[in-house]
Amino acid sequence: MRDTDASWRTRAIGLLDADANRSADTHLHAFPLPAEWGIDLYLKDESVHPTGSLKHRLARSLILYGLVGGMIDADTTLVEASSGSTAVSEAYFARMLGLRFITVVPRSTSREKLDLIEFHGGVCHFVDEPLQVYAEAERIAAESRGHYLDQFGYAERATDWRGNNNIAESIFRQLALERHPIPTWIVVGAGTGGTSATIGRYVRYQCHETQVAVVDPEGSAFYPSWHSGDASHVTGASSRIEGIGRPRVEASFLPQVIDEMIAVPDAASLAAMHLLHERTLHLAGGSTGTNLWGAFELISRMRAAGQAGSVVTLICDSGTRYMRTYYDDDWIRENGLDLAPHRARMVRFLDGGTWE
Known part of the structure; x- marks a missing residue:
């Protein structure tokens, strides 16, 4: 890994730790x-x-998991499948780290949650059927060369x-x-x-x-x-x-x-x-x-x-x-x-x- 990558990762983890210390x-x-x-x-x-x-706790854990596992760097697009609240928190952390964030959400997600995702700089990608969120998030992550945070797959292992x-x-x-x-x-x-x-x-x-x-x-x-x-x-x-x-x-x-x-x-x-x-x-x-x-x-x-x-x-x-x-x-x-x-x-x- 380049020194610049290691320095960015160190700063990113420091920002996440500071947020946790506050809240x-x-x-x-x-x-x-x-x-x-x-x-x-x-x-x-x-x-x-x-x-x-x-979901603030989970989002922090998922992004830390990606950082220390080498899946997230300064140019990574973060992608998620979410019913709303996890995506709100992930958008917050993505903006904190200067990363692009896209979330796949059911069209039925409350307008208030969508507004919060967008307020924090996230982009919402809609699907009509709830089971479509997984494959669509994987597709977007692959096409953008991003990282699929996958809260449903990684939640239990990302949290200590x-x-x-x-x-x-x-x-x-x-x-x-x-x-x-x-x-x-x-x-x-x-x-x-x-x-x-x-x-x-x-x-x-x-x-x-x-x-x-x-x-x-x-x-x-x-x-x-x-x-x-x-x-x-x-x-x-x-x-x-x-x-x-x-x-x-x-x-x-x-x-x-x-x-x-x-x-x-x-x-x-x-x-x-x-x-x-x-x-x-x-x-x-x-x-x-x-x-x-x-x-x-x-x-x-x-x-x-x-x-x-x-x-x-x-x-x-x-x-x-x-x-x-x-x-x-x-x-x-x-x-x-x-x-x-x-x-x-x-x-x-x-x-x-x-x-x-």
Whole structure:
């Protein structure tokens, strides 16, 4: 490698490290539950990253992986297949390093996310069918002599699951002074599968008794695959809950390191998202609602077993990205979603009732 290439790479890694030093640790909020339950629910707020989502961590890891692996240099075009948030974060880092960035996205991606990708200097390339994103990203990378970041293939290996200030290490550090510092459950969604793989391996490496649950929305391949044991399961459908759920089982999803999966109806995800805002004023996206619904189900099991402890889940991104969709009553109605029964179920539960 030329000295100029090595110098550029050193500067690039320094810029990424400086960004992480400013922003890697995010807030851990307590969700109000009845005190007599003896159960604490926490939400790790990944929406406060500079690019507004959990995917900020992943994008940094993927680009570092490409840098140290010799796949990215000063002239490389970065290419991704994304439902939006990962591409927002990758565009941010690409501009930081002076690199061109192109992302392949489904045409259904929210306008707010597309605007953010373009704000950070990224170029959006659209496809009509969700399964087209992979081949199209590979084609563009090959034709541009670029590097396909491939979040779905590399997420679980690009992130250091042993620590290095990953999200799991951060959660346990922030819980250290709480009354239940080792959570009974950590609840996450599966988009790439990288977050559940990182957390699942970390808790085993640290010999914690924490269990990891993955929540999955309608139309996603992960839950039916986990339930049947068929890793080749394909739905071909696009999830309405952006950021989680996939039409096929991704390579970074490691079912052997998780303990439970919960299927969540889309209307329940959105009802939980709205309830979170009502009860805490946190404005979050649909995947956060999916997480919260799963957390409530697991808390109900703990209550039924007379078990005290803590549960942790994530605020994945800000609800400002979904004002024209998930927070728009007309959009909800046009998509045939009735949130009322799911909201009523959560309210009864939080008021001291059972999880029906």
